[in-house]
Amino acid sequence: MREWSERIAADWPPAEVETAAGWRLGYGGGVTFRANSAYALDPAAPGPLSEVEHFYHARGAPAAVQIWPGMADLDAELAGRGYTARRSALVMVRDIGDAPAPREGVEVLSRPDARWRELWSHETADPRVVEGQHRIMDRVPVMGYAVDATGSARGCAALGEGWVGVYNMLTAASARGQGFAGGIIDSLLAWGRDKGAHSAYLLVSRDNASALRSYERAGFAEVSRYHYRVGPAV
Numbered sequence: 001m002r003e004w005s006e007r008i009a010a011d012w013p014p015a016e017v018e019t020a021a022g023w024r025l026g027y028g029g030g031v032t033f034r035a036n037s038a039y040a041l042d043p044a045a046p047g048p049l050s051e052v053e054h055f056y057h058a059r060g061a062p063a064a065v066q067i068w069p070g071m072a073d074l075d076a077e078l079a080g081r082g083y084t085a086r087r088s089a090l091v092m093v094r095d096i097g098d099a100p101a102p103r104e105g106v107e108v109l110s111r112p113d114a115r116w117r118e119l120w121s122h123e124t125a126d127p128r129v130v131e132g133q134h135r136i137m138d139r140v141p142v143m144g145y146a147v148d149a150t151g152s153a154r155g156c157a158a159l160g161e162g163w164v165g166v167y168n169m170l171t172a173a174s175a176r177g178q179g180f181a182g183g184i185i186d187s188l189l190a191w192g193r194d195k196g197a198h199s200a201y202l203l204v205s206r207d208n209a210s211a212l213r214s215y216e217r218a219g220f221a222e223v224s225r226y227h228y229r230v231g232p233a234v
Contacts, residue, residue: 011158022047031132092220103183153180164192
């Protein structure tokens with residue numbers, strides 16, 4: 001599953017990256033596990049965990065390791081060391097050659113505008129988290145930011161190597177269940193197709209039933225799943 005680890009790391013890049021003793025180590029200031037976790041360069045033979053723990057503890061952060069299918073031994077070893085399972089998620093994909101036309105009333109911008117940013121208030125009030133995520137997105141070479149004209153929904157997509165990675169989907173609480181998310185997805189997929197992408201993927205929590213239904217309606221299907229093992233706080 002290294003292919004997915006590498007694609008996610010490219011589309012959601014941490015501020016610091018090191019490769020050491022069989023691990024790729026990323027640190028993004030503690031904002032999102034995607035940017036603050038390690039993955040094994042050879043999933044069948046991961047390197048010593050001491051390397052992972054040294055890297056994160058030196059930054060005042062708990063060690064976090066991505067666990068993908070076929071890594072049951074590492075998962076069990078980490079569990080035995082007191083690492084807890086966190087953020088179980090699915091990887092879902094679809095071809096975008098037949099993606100619908102962009103939805104009327106949805107714009108895809110090269111930078112997030114005030115409407116896009118305002119929707120953070122429906123997810124978090126922590127400015128550190130908001131600005132940390134924007135710093136991550138600023139490191140993506142090509143990113144499109146979709147927002148509904150009413151300011152009811154938004155999302156973004158990273159473009160690279162023929163793929164569109166959909167991130168940061170959010171609909172205002174008062175507008176949920178009205179098709180806004182589908183409009184954002186349609187517009188992001190059309191944007192990616194017009195820029196030469198052939199496929200799209202997204203990551204979704206396994207227990208987010210409403211989002212799963214929405215993404216399945218949009219033509220996405222599960223291809224893999226993963227979770228994190230997170231060590232004790234330092």
